[in-house]
Amino acid sequence: MRKMTAIFFAAVLSISLAACENFLDEPGSNTAPSSESLPSQEISVLEEASSSGQDEEVDRENILVAYFSWADNAILAEDVDAVASPSVIAPGNVQELAGWVQEETGGDLFAIRVTEPYPSDWDECLARANQERGDQARPVLQEQVENLEQYDTVFLGYPNWWYGVPMALLTFLEENDLSGKRVYLFCSHGTGGLSNSVEIITEAIPNATISNNIFDCYEEEASSSQGDIQSWVAELGYTSVPEREEKTAGTQLSVAWGENQVIYSLNDSSAAQSLLEQLPLTVAVEDYSTNEKIFYPPQELDTSDTPIASGGAGTLAYYAPWGDVVMFYGDYNENPSLFELGQIVSGEELVAQMSGSITIAAA
Numbered sequence: 001m002r003k004m005t006a007i008f009f010a011a012v013l014s015i016s017l018a019a020c021e022n023f024l025d026e027p028g029s030n031t032a033p034s035s036e037s038l039p040s041q042e043i044s045v046l047e048e049a050s051s052s053g054q055d056e057e058v059d060r061e062n063i064l065v066a067y068f069s070w071a072d073n074a075i076l077a078e079d080v081d082a083v084a085s086p087s088v089i090a091p092g093n094v095q096e097l098a099g100w101v102q103e104e105t106g107g108d109l110f111a112i113r114v115t116e117p118y119p120s121d122w123d124e125c126l127a128r129a130n131q132e133r134g135d136q137a138r139p140v141l142q143e144q145v146e147n148l149e150q151y152d153t154v155f156l157g158y159p160n161w162w163y164g165v166p167m168a169l170l171t172f173l174e175e176n177d178l179s180g181k182r183v184y185l186f187c188s189h190g191t192g193g194l195s196n197s198v199e200i201i202t203e204a205i206p207n208a209t210i211s212n213n214i215f216d217c218y219e220e221e222a223s224s225s226q227g228d229i230q231s232w233v234a235e236l237g238y239t240s241v242p243e244r245e246e247k248t249a250g251t252q253l254s255v256a257w258g259e260n261q262v263i264y265s266l267n268d269s270s271a272a273q274s275l276l277e278q279l280p281l282t283v284a285v286e287d288y289s290t291n292e293k294i295f296y297p298p299q300e301l302d303t304s305d306t307p308i309a310s311g312g313a314g315t316l317a318y319y320a321p322w323g324d325v326v327m328f329y330g331d332y333n334e335n336p337s338l339f340e341l342g343q344i345v346s347g348e349e350l351v352a353q354m355s356g357s358i359t360i361a362a363a
């Protein structure tokens with residue numbers, strides 16, 4: 001069905017190139033723009049966005065995932081003859097992508113819905129969308145985002161419609177002021193790629209910071225794009241909380257040297273996660289004071305969401321000012337810079353004897 005609509009759309013495009021002035025602003029605009037083809041002012045906005053972009057992990061309380069998809073803007077026909085009459089199919093491509101973005105980021109999902117649904121028939125939908133485009137219409141939306149000010153990051157999803165965006169997306173952008181917000185675009189399209197959509201959106205929200213890391217996928221590949229969405233969202237620095245907790249909580253860490261092994265159980269902190277991401281490691285263990293064995297992981301750990309160490313002997317901790325991981329075999333005083341990574345599970349009596357080169361790995 002998707003394939004057929006793609007072929008059909010390509011055929012419509014080639015006929016319309018010659019026949020319909022309204023269809024295209026310019027010949028060849030049905031190819032995705034490269035960054036070179038963007039006006040220079042837009043490039044600087046986009047590049048600035050990417051360099052000020054995300055690092056490791058970001059607050060996900062303030063994310064909105066807003067999207068438009070034909071499938072939830074049409075009356076779905078039950079018994080459609082898919083061969084003779086191409087028609088809308090649920091879930092929509094962008095709807096599916098948006099669901100995965102939401103799952104990954106934990107953001108709030110908002111479907112942009114018009115009050116007057118589009119025809120579920122392909123030809124009729126194309127015709128109405130084209131009419132709206134020609135008229136520069138602003139279709140009325142069913143509802144607005146509540147408390148828009150609480151969001152500072154918006155993932156904005158849309159299909160390519162007539163080399164640009166559905167006009168309802170522009171209604172949305174005019175009614176919901178995204179100025180000052182960080183915006184990530186994701187798009188599903190036919191053979192036209194992103195076409196002019198990025199320029200249109202950039203023009204509509206000049207005061208938002210639009211990342212140039214845009215996710216787009218061909219319509220036939222949308223339904224198998226969950227992994228790609230996960231990678232994209234992770235690349236932007238949005239690792240979901242549940243995923244992180246699943247990864248670290250109760251994960252065991254082995255510290256081995258010679259014939260000996262000590263096992264720790266990690267907590268679900270961001271610092272434990274940062275340590276896990278650097279494993280396996282083989283490093284030199286050092287003595288510190290009379291109650292600690294320490295080692296230095298190659299990279300600093302992220303302590304943003306990590307409790308202060310308080311567990312006494314057997315604690316695995318991180319001393320942020322020096323960037324060393326500490327294995328306590330005696331009591332210690334609490335310290336606001338000393339963060340807890342986990343607790344010993346076995347081999348407690350061996351910690352004091354640890355020496356030389358140790359290998360740390362997830363057990």
Ligand SMILES: Cc1cc2nc3c(=O)[nH]c(=O)nc-3n(C[C@H](O)[C@H](O)[C@H](O)COP(=O)(O)O)c2cc1C
Pocket residue numbers: 009068069070071091092093094095125126129158159160161162163164188189190191192193195218219222
């Ligand atoms: C009214 C309409 C216009 C479209 N115009 C284009 C276009 O200009 N270029 C393109 O590549 N795809 C175009 N498409 C195809 C959609 O972008 C593509 O099928 C997308 O995956 C649909 O996502 P959705 O299912 O979430 O609506 C159009 C589709 C429709 C319904």
